[in-house]
Amino acid sequence: MSDFITIFDTTLRDGEQSPGCSMDTEQKLEVAKALVELGVDVIEAGFPIASPGDFDAVQKIARKYGDQSTICGLARCRTEDIDRAWEALKDAQNVRIHIFLATSPIHRQFKLKMAEEEIIRKTVDMVRYTADRMSERSDITRPNVEFSPEDAARTELDFLCRVVESAIDAGATTVNIPDTVGYATPNHFYKVISYLKKNVPNIERAVLSTHCHNDLGLAVANSLAGVEAGARQIECTINGLGERAGNAALEEVVMALKTRQDYFGVDTRINTPKLCPISRLVSSTTGMRVQRNKAIVGQNAFAHEAGIHQHGMLQNRTTYEIMRPEDVGYTGQNMVLGKHSGRHAFRDHLKRIGYELTDEDFQRVFDDFIALCDRKKDVYDADIAALIDKQIHHGPETWKLVSFHTFGGTGTIPTATVELQHLDGKKVKDAAPGDGPVDALFRCLDRITHITPTLEDYSVRGVSSGTDALGEVTVEVEQQGRTYHGKGVSTDIIEASGLAYLQALNKIAAGLGAATIHPQHGV
Secondary structure, three states: OOOEOEEEEOOOOOHHHOOOOOOOHHHHHHHHHHHHHHOOOEEEEEOHHHOHHHHHHHHHHHHHHOOOOEEEEEEEOOHHHHHHHHHHHOOOOOEEEEEEEEOOHHHHHHHHOOOHHHHHHHHHHHHHHHHHHHOOOOOOOOOOEEEEEEOHHHOOHHHHHHHHHHHHHHOOOEEEEEEOOOOOOHHHHHHHHHHHHHHOOOHHHOEEEEEEEOOOOOHHHHHHHHHHHOOOEEEEEHHHOOOOOOEOEHHHHHHHHHHOHHHHOOEOOOOHHHHHHHHHHHHHHHOOOOOOOOOOOOOOOOOOOOHHHHHHHHHOHHHOOOOOHHHHOOOOOOEOOOOOOOHHHHHHHHHHOOOOOOHHHHHHHHHHHHHHHHHOOOOEHHHHHHHHHHHHOOOOOOEEEEEEEEEOOOOOOOEEEEEEEEOOOOEEEEEEEOOOHHHHHHHHHHHHHOOOOEEEEEEEEEOOOOOOOOEEEEEEEEEOOEEEEEEEEEOOHHHHHHHHHHHHHHHHHHOOOEEOOOOOOOO
16 A cells, blocks of 8 residues: 555535635635645546536636646536536646545435446446546546545445445546545444455555545544545545535644654655645635634644643643644744844745745735834734735725724714725715724725625634734625625724725625535535
8 A cells, every 4th residue: 555645635626615615716726726835636626517617717727737736626427527527627637537426325215316236337337438538638548537436434335345346447546435424433434444445356456535524523533544444545625624514624634644654654745834824825715714723723723821831841842742833834923023124034034934925915015014013012923924814815906995983982873984995096985873883884885885795794813912913804794695705904903894894895896706505516
């Protein structure tokens, strides 16, 4: 068995199926670029038949990054799905088509209404069809076809063996074993993979893969159990995104294999210092915040507050840390340079914490950094990360905040006065009352932009410590069945709120929202 585990990232497909997490093509290209830099082996870029947008994203990602990573498209066991996937992928160098068909009794009876022999016949026909389509290209001598028996964890083992053997005989080079509904436990999943290894005669002709959902909080544990049993590919997502409770988190399985290499005896090709930066990128792009105590990439992942822990850390970091923060690109409470630092020193510091910016982006971030130093005594790496996120991932700006003023307090009517500048240069000023200063500010922004979405979610967190800490506000709004996200940062929470809401309004103006109901289904 290989000493390396293939990391198959499905953030752009399964992760995007999380309600409200859909991304447009440009956002997908940005995440795909980060996945390539991370060292992901296979990128499942989407479900080409699901929509013209999905097809466009898969095709562009394949053409741009197919020489650096294997780009994969998902398809049901239908010829039209497979044709559409191949059309999106055929121009790229390294490509894979991933097809799936449910096999569990409950899916056979209630979803497919197909008998066991029909399932096997369909599997063989569609794997062969996929391999034949890919063989149309003269340089492809062994088509890269992945087959998934959907809901494999709830499928009878003897029948599962027959399906897997048939898929491999038909030409599948990877067979993925999905725990589609997060039903398995580690021992259960270990036994499934072990049984396949022992009872499928041609199993060595294909790579066994895991695809575990997190409904019981066991996706990472089940994936690692699969590796112990002989699986050599893990399907996962950044931050564990995915339908319902999500998928196995890429950063967790990778660091578990790296940290406990002595136990698992395998490795990955992942450039781990890129883990925290891509976690922030995906969080910002999808609007899905990472919980503070999230393993590996959470804000508190390397925080130590208990006195006995702090004492141990001062003596030797390994007393309470099994990983080094720099190994995952973590940026936390490390204090950075001050406002008298020059551009060269600031750029060098950005490189040390994992950021390479264009000259234009660097100048905007540096200007924000100098302005922040005038408002905040201590500036930390986490503050810098927030400024970079604000400048690089802000999206289009139909309207720009020029100035605002809010008034509120006990026994008064909260009001807000706002001045915005349109991209055509025209400035507009208005005022509005509200239930509080933030509500008044949002109402005023609605009046000026003539956009009145429904606020679905509003959250505030401190980026770093202290009463002068940067505040980060995220909002989610809904307009005509589509979801839009916005994020703002400032030492003034009301200003951060206005910036976040205005960013969402600008996305509405540009039509960059995501449908709240996504048409995709998968493993």
